[in-house]
Amino acid sequence: MRKQNVSGAVIRRLPRYYRHLNELNQAGVVRISSSALGKSMGLTASQIRQDLSCFGEFGQQGYGYNVDNLLNEIVDILGMNRGHTAVILGVGNLGRALIENFNFGWSGFHLNAAFDVRPEVVGQIMAGTPIFHIDQLENYLREHPASVGVLTVPRSIAEEMADRLVKSGVKGIWNFTNTELNIREEGIFIENVHFSDSLQTLSYLISEDA
Amino acid sequence: MRKQNVSGAVIRRLPRYYRHLNELNQAGVVRISSSALGKSMGLTASQIRQDLSCFGEFGQQGYGYNVDNLLNEIVDILGMNRGHTAVILGVGNLGRALIENFNFGWSGFHLNAAFDVRPEVVGQIMAGTPIFHIDQLENYLREHPASVGVLTVPRSIAEEMADRLVKSGVKGIWNFTNTELNIREEGIFIENVHFSDSLQTLSYLISEDA
Numbered sequence: 001m002r003k004q005n006v007s008g009a010v011i012r013r014l015p016r017y018y019r020h021l022n023e024l025n026q027a028g029v030v031r032i033s034s035s036a037l038g039k040s041m042g043l044t045a046s047q048i049r050q051d052l053s054c055f056g057e058f059g060q061q062g063y064g065y066n067v068d069n070l071l072n073e074i075v076d077i078l079g080m081n082r083g084h085t086a087v088i089l090g091v092g093n094l095g096r097a098l099i100e101n102f103n104f105g106w107s108g109f110h111l112n113a114a115f116d117v118r119p120e121v122v123g124q125i126m127a128g129t130p131i132f133h134i135d136q137l138e139n140y141l142r143e144h145p146a147s148v149g150v151l152t153v154p155r156s157i158a159e160e161m162a163d164r165l166v167k168s169g170v171k172g173i174w175n176f177t178n179t180e181l182n183i184r185e186e187g188i189f190i191e192n193v194h195f196s197d198s199l200q201t202l203s204y205l206i207s208e209d210a
Numbered sequence: 211m212r213k214q215n216v217s218g219a220v221i222r223r224l225p226r227y228y229r230h231l232n233e234l235n236q237a238g239v240v241r242i243s244s245s246a247l248g249k250s251m252g253l254t255a256s257q258i259r260q261d262l263s264c265f266g267e268f269g270q271q272g273y274g275y276n277v278d279n280l281l282n283e284i285v286d287i288l289g290m291n292r293g294h295t296a297v298i299l300g301v302g303n304l305g306r307a308l309i310e311n312f313n314f315g316w317s318g319f320h321l322n323a324a325f326d327v328r329p330e331v332v333g334q335i336m337a338g339t340p341i342f343h344i345d346q347l348e349n350y351l352r353e354h355p356a357s358v359g360v361l362t363v364p365r366s367i368a369e370e371m372a373d374r375l376v377k378s379g380v381k382g383i384w385n386f387t388n389t390e391l392n393i394r395e396e397g398i399f400i401e402n403v404h405f406s407d408s409l410q411t412l413s414y415l416i417s418e419d420a
Contacts, residue, residue: 011414015407019390078410079417093307098405100303107409147416148409171416174409180229191412193405195308197225199317199358199384200288202401204221206357206381207289 006054006077013051014074016041021071033064080108086174087146088114089161090153091121091131094176098150100127112144134161141168148172155179216264216287223261224284226251231281243274290318296384297356298324299371300363301331301341304386308360310337322354344371351378358382365389 020041024032034052035045052070075081086109088095095114104111115134116122122133132140149165151158151173158177165173172189175181181190230251234242244262245255253261262280285291296319298305305324314321325344326332332343342350359375361368361383368387375383382399385391391400 011411012407014414015404015410016390018410019406077414079413080410082413082417084413084416093303093310097303097307102405104409107406108413109409148412172412174412180226189412189415191408191415193403193408194225195312195403196229196317197222198401198403199314199319200225200228200290201221202358202382202384202399203289203292203294203318204224204287205399205401206294207292 010051010054014078017051018071018074018078021067021074024067025071029067031064031066037065075108078108082108082147084109084147085112085145086110086148086150087112087137087141087170088129088150088152089116089134089137089165090114090151091116091118091126092152095150095152096126098152099129109148112146113140115140137164138168141165141170146170148174150174150176151181152176220261220264224288227261228281228284228288231277231284234277235281239277241274241276247275285318288318292318292357294319294357295322295355296320296358296360297322297347297351297380298339298360298362299326299344299347299375300324300361301326301328301336302362305360305362306336308362309339319358322356323350325350347374348378351375351380356380358384360384360386361391362386 020037024037024040033045034048038045038048041048052065086104088098088111091099091114095116099111099114111129114126114129114131115137116131117134121131124131146168147170149162149170149172151161151165153161155177158175158179159181162173162175162181162183166183166185166188171187172191173181173183175190175192176195178194178196180192183190230247234247234250243255244258248255248258251258262275296314298308298321301309301324305326309321309324321339324336324339324341325347326341327344331341334341356378357380359372359380359382361371361375363371365387368385368389369391372383372385372391372393376393376395376398381397382401383391383393385400385402386405388404388406390402393400
């Protein structure tokens with residue numbers, strides 16, 4: 001059961017819980033206390049209890065959390081059990097990295113297809129993913145709707161491609177173009193992976209004592 | 211002049227200011243009011259004034275901000291004028307994407323070199339960046355110290371490579387391995403780019419009304 005009005009900060013931490021709990025699960029841990037979970041994640045036990053209380057009562061006093069139940073709950077909260085699908089626009093180095101090396105299934109997505117314009121990639125099947133010409137985007141999405149479009153195109157065409165994705169019915173855009181998209185449509189969500197923002201934050205941190 | 215005790219949330223927003231102000235600068239805008247800047251960034255004027263007040267007095271009532279001054283100040287705050295340097299460990303698809311397509315200079319970094327083990331890439335020069343064998347890492351860094359190590363290696367060796375970077379004197383690790391690093395040394399900063407965390411957050415957002 002998903003709860004409404006969970007804070008953005010808690011949501012942002014859930015993927016970390018998912019990663020840690022998966023590791024515990026694979027290590028054969030059945031139950032864990034909030035203090036042990038906190039220690040392994042660098043959070044306090046009370047922080048853990050507070051985060052997880054947003055989603056109901058998973059833990060029992062003196063008993064801890066059942067790792068498997070908690071994992072299933074997080075999967076449900078994050079919507080990773082909804083059969084979400086994705087298409088990638090742009091099969092350059094980064095698009096290729098996502099197609100060949102990124103595990104979409106681990107986040108509950110199936111990568112249906114990728115699109116580009118270059119003759120050397122169009123028509124190929126890359127790590128199981130077919131690559132079509134961008135001219136086929138609308139036709140393809142009409143027959144195979146996608147939940148999310150992944151943008152790894154040059155930033156000069158980012159806006160245009162985002163518009164085409166939205167018109168074709170995607171609900172979310174995973175944006176790697178290092179530019180802000182001006183999507184005004186209601187109910188469309190954009191998640192940015194701005195590499196330069198991240199590197200500049202690191203620059204700040206390492207410069208602090210200079 | 212850098213101020214201490216600026217909140218993490220403000221720091222995280224500064225790269226966005228940098229991006230927007232750069233665009234304004236390139237468009238020839240010399241001065242901008244906090245309300246106009248806010249509108250273009252989807253923030254309120256008072257949020258803008260509050261953020262920028264952390265760093266001193268840049269704006270004047272009824273006069274706005276001088277775009278060029280504000281840009282220079284943000285560059286200084288983020289430490290982008292310190293001559294930071296970087297090396298990349300791992301020249302797979304993602305490493306190649308960073309070497310060939312990511313503009314390190316735009317964030318104040320110079321990418322000195324990259325390291326891998328595969329004979330087909332070791333010894334090459336890729337987009338101006340020499341690629342060495344990982345065995346040469348320590349020797350290279352002794353002669354050419356790097357501020358930051360970029361980890362795009364398989365997660366199975368992420369921890370080991372991070373340790374070698376830290377022992378060789380880097381101050382920060384830009385971590386793309388989708389795993390949490392256990393670095394205990396003081397004064398070492400880790401900035402994670404966890405693709406799956408980002409996609410799972412998007413999954414949450416598009417699932418909200420389901």
